[in-house]
Amino acid sequence: MQIDEENKLPRQVFSLSDITESIARMFNKYYAVPYWIRAEISKLNYYPASGHCFPDLVEKQDGKIKSQVRSIIWRDDLFQISTKFEEVTRQPLSEGMAIMFQAYVKFTSAHGLSLHIIDIEPLYTLGELAREKMAAIERMKKEGIFQQNKLVPLPLLLKRVAIISAETSKGYRDLLVTLDNNPAGYRFISKLFPALLQGDGAVEAIRKQLQKIKENAAGFDAVLIIRGGGDEVGLACYDHYDLAREVALFPLPVITGIGHSTNETVVEMVACINKITPTDVAHFMIAGFRSFDDRINLAVQNIKLATSQLLESANLEFNQLTEAFQQTGRLFIDTQHETIGQLALAMRESVSAAVFNHRIALSR
Template structure:
């Protein structure tokens, strides 16, 4: 046996590794673990692992594990990654890393992370999300389907109430999202009243997916006629946002019987919940603003109808007034002609009556024969020797009748 000193072995390993990897950065795919980050000092220690992907998430075998670090000169790569992806640099993320391999006789083997490729992480997230969407379309075609490249859901097709006033709110108790939503509703400039029933629960982190779905089930079985369900979430990382990208959330939201409005506080990516809910906005504040604007549109349509009704009524009254004026003028004209004709007719009749007046007839040389004050129009019935009166224009005389019809003065 020819033992060697530990330092000789370490120096040999250092030389071998330096010869194989020195000044030759390599790209590796690994999952983060055991992160110890020191932002104030500008460096970070972590462990990179590879696990067997064939096992379950709870019991996957670790295939490899190496220590790694990010020194001050490359510490900006953490912020660059978070800004590009919206994903917090945290444990259990699979990353594509550019690393240099180094070996120290004192500190052992360690990888120095030089760069993190954000496109790999974004691609992974997108692939995982697309797999969930594909499974939903395949397994629940009555709830989710593709139409002209767009995902259509039963929840999206629900009729939207003309006024959204009775709201079921799912939010974390005391969170910024809860506070922003309630404040925006309460301070709306139109004075609208909203009835908000709170279904408070965690909305991010482990277990959030089931907690949210449980609250949705409570809302469904409450037998309360809600106009909308609003899900809001305040700040947080993209990893915290993961509960809204799951199969269970997608299925529950897509088939929910009340329109769901999502304002879950993200700016970059659109989650599965956003894609499948009735309406999606960026933030809790905008969710409240959406409800206010929706109700404002209804009020404006009512005001528009009121103004239109006033205008139509005014025009109808003006038309009726003009028609009444025309009919009044026509009636006045007809009545004028009628009275004129009546006056003419009466004048003619008056002339005729004047002509037929006995006094006027007597003036023309005619005479009236009277018996006992009654005018006789026939000779029949006159007895011989009967006294009659002859009325003429200038007076009357009495005569005695004879059978020969010759009258003699009395």
């Protein structure tokens, strides 16, 4: 027991563990049951080696953090929660996501306050994702940029393309194989700008590559954003306002092939062309060349036909002129023959008369 020198009274001093253990007992007494809580995941903190997850949770107001706490999802709980969550939302748990979860409020002397998450309601997050998607669409329409990229002229031939994808993506490989092996032998020039295609960091990664492409926009006919080879999980980033705005305002036509979903993302809505899968994008590019090829072949056929018709018409006219000339020539010759005959007859008659007159003159 220590003495307070100022008041000369006994001073009670506690160890840190005394205080924290007391707080822990209070939490165990008053927070013995789990609670349903709403929050946003600011950082996921998933550790594959252990399988555990330690999300940092926040509540924001006017863009500023109002409350913050650590949480825990043990491996077995995480497996069940993630499986159910992805089945419903088609998205993995990720940073920036609003969730409603059931958790025990825990306090330990060693780690302080935390929330032990035992369940997450995916329908709440699904509703939040839908709300954020509609908000992005309405905001872009209000700003007058929703249809902007669709107004960018699409070149007749898409020969030089910038591709935003992952180098290991099956969709990227499918695109290249389809383009390289087109039956007509058309040749395409492509450059890969690698980026994350889903989940945390995808929005900024894709935007960063779009900025790089914009710096050399004159070197490309269009931009392709493609992903494939997986399921539809992880498409929430394509509903993000910042990424959709970047696509809508891009100076080159943007063509998307980012999934098999019938529920279009905002990026797909604002892109100049959406062809669903990377293979569909490749066929679209090939079809442009084939259409141009068909038009050239049709033009050649039309020129040949027109030339043939022109030659036939000229030949017919020549034959008609030849026949007319021949008829005119024969008529002229016949006329001349008749004239000569008449002249010859007249000459004979004149000579006969002259001879007759000369004989009469001699007889006198």
